Amino acid sequence: MDSQSHEIDSTTEQLHKTTYDDVIPPRYDTNETPTINSTNPDYNPPSTPTVHHMETNNPVVDSLNKGKTEFKRAQQQTEDIITKTKRIVKQHWDQTRHSLVQVQKKVNEIMPKEGNNLIYWRNPIQSGIVFGLSLSVIITFMFLSSLAAVSFWLLAFLVVIGLYKMYNYVMATFVGRVQDDIFDSIFPSDVTISERQAQAIAHAIHVNGTKLLRHARNIFLWNNLVNSTLFGLVLFVFFYIGLSMNALTFTLVGLIFVFTVPKIYQVYQVPIDRTAKMILDQINQLLAKVTSKLPNKSKKA
Template sequence: MQTRRAEPPQGIAPCGECLLLIDLVHWRDPKKSGVVFGVSLLLLLSLAAFSVISVVSYLLLALLCVTISFRIYKSVIQAVQKSNEGHPFKALMEKDVTVPPETFRKHVDVCLSHVNRVLKQMSHLFLVEDLVDSLKLAVVMWLLTYVGAVFNGITILILADILLFSVPPIYEKNKTQIDRYIDIARTQFNTTVAKLQEKLPGSMKRCKAE
């Protein structure tokens, strides 16, 4: 049975890169998803065992070995067959690999909007515009100190890569049950937050209301 593409929220026009990522993590094309997952996981495991310089150097060296070997192989074949096919990578070399200024400016504008949104949110949280939101962030940061004591950054990236390619298909197959438990958890969380807000001193509650 063919799986249905996850629909984006109404009013949001997803970009092509977002749709490609959605297709990859939902395993629409198992071959492509398997290749991307395998390569990304192998790269992260390599970074966990070796330095970034070593991993990049080995990758570029392997790529050069493949291209040089293929170039020599094609040259030998052309010499034996006395053909005149030309450079084996001619079609690739003729492609335009430059980034158009319009595309560059477009991505810069998108990145700038995200940066401004993050800065505004950080100002909201760290300047305690909303006490409850700032307390939530403090709790999350406190929990992350324990996570950092157990896992390093590259281990977290490896776990995130595994979850990225395993959670979406699992959620898609069990969406009804998972949504029900999420609603229960959200209700319990909102109830707890409401109780905490009722216990705040009067000045803090007025700050929250403002």
């Protein structure tokens, strides 16, 4: 009996030593690594950032937004450039045409009537003779020295007059037909410079020479900054023109221009203006096509 009671006491003692945790296991594993689906109540998952916060700090999104902004800005600048180009082209064409008309009117007012008759070929024979002689003189000076060219033309003039005098002499002596001498009418025997003509020439030299010297002084002494700058630009342009052609070539081009362009424009003014207007319209259409091919901002929006 004593041994049985000793066993009972020992069993009771072991039961008392058993803890509650040994009998009822915990709801979680103390050695468990914390995860999102962890059963550990002490696990506090880190707070996830909101979608807006992620988008704000995302460098890819920032670069995309910046690219869109730059694209819209470049598109706007391109449209502005095209619009300004169209306006400038039309404005410059109108100004150029108006300037040409004004220059033509001023030239007609300044130039004497004989000069207008020559340029506009109102007397074709006279204009052709003057144009041909002037062209021949310039070409001669281009290929010969000044001394040779002057001697050549004086000799040619002397030979032509001698041949004409001989022709008149033969016609009057052997044929009996006397003709009026053209050169006697051109160069009358009483060739003189009257005092009135000399005074008019001297007065013109005095007035125009004084104005020219004053303008030259103001330009070269930089009394007028704008005029001096413009004069310097003109000299710079003529310097580059002189590198490719000399003064005689420039004079030759100017002579051909004077005897051809005004008359051509006078005769074909209507088709020239129509052609110029067509070219201007084509330029505007091309600019409009370029503008239409740009992405539309309203569609993007």
